[in-house]
Amino acid sequence: MSGISWQEEIKLSFEPKMPTLYEYFGIMVKFFSNEHWPIHVHAFYGDEFACKVEFDLKKKTHCFRKVRGYKMLPNAQMHDLKKLINTYQSDIIQSWINFVVLNKRIPKQRITKRIP
Numbered sequence: 001m002s003g004i005s006w007q008e009e010i011k012l013s014f015e016p017k018m019p020t021l022y023e024y025f026g027i028m029v030k031f032f033s034n035e036h037w038p039i040h041v042h043a044f045y046g047d048e049f050a051c052k053v054e055f056d057l058k059k060k061t062h063c064f065r066k067v068r069g070y071k072m073l074p075n076a077q078m079h080d081l082k083k084l085i086n087t088y089q090s091d092i093i094q095s096w097i098n099f100v101v102l103n104k105r106i107p108k109q110r111i112t113k114r115i116p
Helices: 006-014 075-101
Strands: 020-024 027-030 040-045 049-056 061-066 109-111
Touching: 020 075, 027 075, 040 075, 049 075, 061 075
Parallel strands: 020 109
Antiparallel strands: 020 027, 027 040, 040 049, 049 061
């Protein structure tokens, strides 16, 4: 017995899960289990800051968008996020495809060294 009711188990099974792809100096890069195109991730910093990073595969670029209900990341964290995205863009895209399209598990990576 798991300690929760069957109703809670059903609720948990239908709630969108949000696996963490990267943790980088307080920034959590995640995506929902029920994601949609275009390929994108959500970056969170604390409870009040977030942004969405969308990838354009044709142009090989990405853009940062505001998330409704959150403030944009502070300048220092946005700078860190940009470095993270620029460094790991191809890994992020492949992880999104593996998780969303191929339904594979994605391990969380904690990056403890600053990206130059």
